[in-house]
Amino acid sequence: MKHKVKYIIVILFLFHGLAEAQERLIEKGNEKFEAYSFRPAIDIYKKVLEKGYSSADLLRKLGDSYYYNAEYKDAGDTYMKLMSEFPDETTAEDYFKYAQTLKTLGDYDTSGMIMSKFKEMTKSDVRATAFSNDRNFKKEIEDNSGRYILGPFEFNSPYSEFAPSFYKEGLIFSSDRDTGNFARYRHTWNAKDFLDLYEVNADSSSINKAKKLDENVNTRYHESTSVVTKDGKTLYFTRNNSEKKKTIKDDKGIVRLKIFRAKLNEEGAWDEIEELPFNSDSYSVANPALSADEKTLYFVSDMPGTVGESDLFFVTINQDNTFGSPQNLGPNINTEARETFPYITSEEILYFSSDGHPGLGGLDVFATKIKRQDFTGKVLNVGKPVNSNSDDFTFIFNEELRTGYVASNREEGLGYDDIYSLTETRPLVFDCIQQVTGTVRDKITNEVLVGATIKVIDENNEELLSTITDSDGTYSLELDCNKGNFVRALMEGYIPFEEYLGVSDGKPKIIDFYLERDQITAGFGDDLAKLLQLSTIYFDFDKYNIRKDSEVEIEKVIAAMEKYPSLKLKVNSHTDSRGPAAYNLWLSQKRAESTVNYMIKKGISSDRLVSEGFGETKLLNECTDGVKCSAVKHDINRRSEFIILE
The missing domain is CATH 2.60.40.10 (Immunoglobulins)
Structure with a gap:
């Protein structure tokens, strides 16, 4: 019995030790995840799962790590496992990312079902609204497809090339290619090499002629996404938050991104490098783009006031090169997901990438027409082949030449990310x-x-x-x-x-x-028929029943009495001089009574109506007995009046 107790104690200690080890491993994985070190986080989470431990939080973070590394097959399997094993702990955002992942994998039907579940959970979400509104996005994307012809970019390598920007007669782009450094620094988001900026000229003919920008711009950490002013003398670019060759981390251990500005000196080198004043150690500011007049800088950030994971912002560049206050582009463009990589053409068309607007999967390129910082125009998906079920981003376009470039991580590429040239065959239609x-x-x-x-x-x-x-x-x-x-x-x-x-x-x-009339400006004795511009109320010859065409006119009087419940009327009926006077008097009285009875049947109280027939006693012209008159003149005397009593 004592030996059994000892074994039980030993087993308990072993289980306790294993549990502690797993907890430490998960804690380490979470630290990597929170610091955007997704590749190490993936390795750690997978080890924990292999040891038989699982939780909603672990699967969610593993799925997100795959998602942000564009490893969509593994992301989809992980999200499905999360929803299967922990349905009560699955969040709306999990459903959205799973739907996006399924689109990337080409399973649009299942993606639609998952988005329906997402819509049920978040009816006020911009993405849910877009999914459920009346626009036929599938047809819209199909209609916009085929506008561009994609071609190769001769400077792609087996590594990553993206973020092209026009510079002089060539381009500046970002790459993590091997440049022959003995020590290659790797970042832990996806275990790839750190990015640098490269320049190619129009006469460059091989990959070896991609020239790395000088060391004042490129450091041992990330440099990417740039834009140069038209005179070629000012460069805006993105860089890791660092100082004196060391990265600076925020309270969560995250190295943020910042935008820097550099000036071209007389020797042709970039110097006077300064970070922009709205950068921060606690949030990222990245992906600069300039308006056509170069008076506004657009960028991406997760600063306070951001709607989603990252939003597009703009800031005014003052004449003295200082800056105004950053402004969010608003909910028509920014969603609860990722909006990033802005580019503005000479015709004020804003291109950007998003996985929040309806698309084909991953990041898609979208476009919207902006005027005087009005960001409420229709947002269009530019369609295939620019967009695919992979990530498509950093779209730039020369409207004069109708050519440009875009980057994508689609499978047929040479490297992890590749740049593609493009030619527009027919423009997008923004004016509706x-x-x-x-x-x-x-x-x-x-x-x-x-x-x-x-x-x-x-x-x-x-x-x-x-x-x-x-x-x-x-x-x-x-x-x-x-x-x-x-x-x-x-x-x-x-x-x-x-x-x-x-x-x-x-x-x-x-x-x-x-x-409706504001009020009937009339008083005692006025004829409502004139005020309402009624047509003649006709009766058949020698009859006093209400005709169908007359009913329409009487209904107008009834409507007025319903609108003004204190209104009381006297219905007067008149004939022309043709026929015996006594008979005309009798006939007009019957017609007046018939009109009143019709109105009473329609709901008007009898105490509000009085009727009287006048026959031919109140003619309006010279057409008395014995006087020859035209039918038109006789018609003037054949009339009904609705005289206001109160």
Whole structure:
């Protein structure tokens, strides 16, 4: 019995020791994960799983480590394991990344099912809204596909090449290629070599002629994503946060990214290198891009105010080369996922990469038209072949030549990331014009309102344009259907009315307005028929029943009485002089009573109505008995009046 106790104690100690060892291993893996050292984190997490230990947090971090390293097959297997073993602990973000992973792997049907689950969990998420709104993104991507022809980039190597930027007659790009250094420094995100910036000229003809930028720019750590001013004298570029050849880490042990600015000296070297004032040791600022007039710098950051994992920002460059305050580009462009690698063309088209907007998988390239820092335009996926089910990014474009470059980690590439040349065969269509037409009418009388004003108001309540209705009461205008607008109808004496038109596909729209009077400006004794511009209320010859065409006019009177419940009327009926006077008097009385009875049946209280027939006793012209008159003149006397009593 004593021996059994000893064995049990030994086993407990062994289990305790193993548990402690696993906990230390997981803690070490988490430290690597939090520091963005994904490759070491993957190795550690895999060892823990091999020892039989698993948890939702471990699988999530392992899946994310694969995801951020673009190892999508392993990421998909890990996320599926997470959802299978720990369904109650699976988060919305897990579902989103799994859906993105499945798209990258080409399984669009399953990806759609997973996105539906994501939508259920996060209905207010921009990505969920985009997934469920009326736009047919699949068709839209198909329509935009085929606009570009991709070609080779002769300076690719078996390593990584990406982030091209135009410089003089050539390019600057980023690469982790071996340049012959005895000691090659590796970073731990993906166990690849650190990145440097290289320059190639238009006359370069081989990979060996890719020239590394001078040591004032390139250090032993990361340098990437650059942009040069048009005069070639100022360089903005991304670099690891470091000082005196040592990296600087934040409180979590993460080495952040910063943007630096360099000046070209008289000897043709880059010096006067300075970091930009809105950099920080606690968040990253990277991927600089310049506006066409070079007065605005665009960049990527996860600074406070960021919507997702990384957002696009802009900052004004002042005349004295100082900077304004960074501004977020807003929710139309930034999602809860990753937006990165901006580029702005001479025609103010912003290209960027995102895995938050609907795409083909991984990072896709998107484009939107911007004007005067208005970032509310339609965001378009540029389609295949620029985009694939892998990561596609760092798109640049020369609008004069209609050529450019893009980087991708698609499988057919030579290295881990490769640059591809591109030629545009047909431009993207950003301008979406919607024809809006219609009429403006009086709601009660249905009469057209000539000269009514139609205004277009944007979502910031600013008037964009206006027009007036013509002699037929009609109007016509054109709207930007990339944006939401209010179409408002106004007429003096009437209550304004408006209709909202959201972002659409540009199909023509008809909006007919029916305006209500602000008030009936009338008093005792006035004829409501004149105020409402009623047509003649006709009766069949020698009859007093209400005809169908007359019902329409009487309904207008009923509508007015319903709107103004204190209104009381006297219905007067008149005939022309043709026929015996006594008979005309009787017939007009019956017609007046018939009109009142019709209104009572329609819900108007009898105590609000009085009727009287006047026959031919109150003619409006000379057409008395014995006087020859035209039918038109006789018609003037055959009339109904709705005289206001109260």
